[in-house]
Amino acid sequence: EKEFGPKSRLKRYILNEADIAFNSVGFAKSTLLNGFTTVRDLGGTGVNISIRNAINAGKIPGPRVFTAGKSLATTGGHADPTNGSSRILIGNPGPKEGVVNSVEDAKKAVRQRYKNGADCIKITA
Known part of the structure; x- marks a missing residue:
């Protein structure tokens, strides 16, 4: 495969x-x-x-x-898991899922990646 x-x-x-x-x-x-x-x-x-x-x-x-674990992006960005999918199926992702829309969201997401064991942080557009 x-x-x-x-x-x-x-x-x-x-x-x-x-x-x-x-x-x-x-x-x-x-x-x-x-x-x-x-x-x-x-x-x-x-x-x-x-x-x-x-x-x-x-x-x-x-x-x-x-x-990096799960990469980070703003709503609609490359790392948004709802891209190309029905929002009904996916929901409303936030920092844990890699969607950040503020400095506070970004801090939460980076800290979560660190807690999960990431070696680095990947931020996408």
Whole structure:
């Protein structure tokens, strides 16, 4: 199975975080076996932090991972999970989901990323 392909957009609606984590184990191993010893992941669901932790603990093979966890953006920005989706299905995302519209929202979001174990912060337009 490929990480990116014709069905990758559909997967965000049909896969849960456990499915994503399970698939990520194979992707991490193949990334390492293809010669990549260090990678950056600048936007994900939080599974990226768990995969990094499992690699660091020696539980699964994979490259060194520097991750931001979920990236940040304003409402309608690149990291807004409601983009292209019905707001009825998604709701009204805030700092925890990566949507920040004020200095206070940004502070909350950055602190949450730090608490979750992010190595860096990714801010998108």
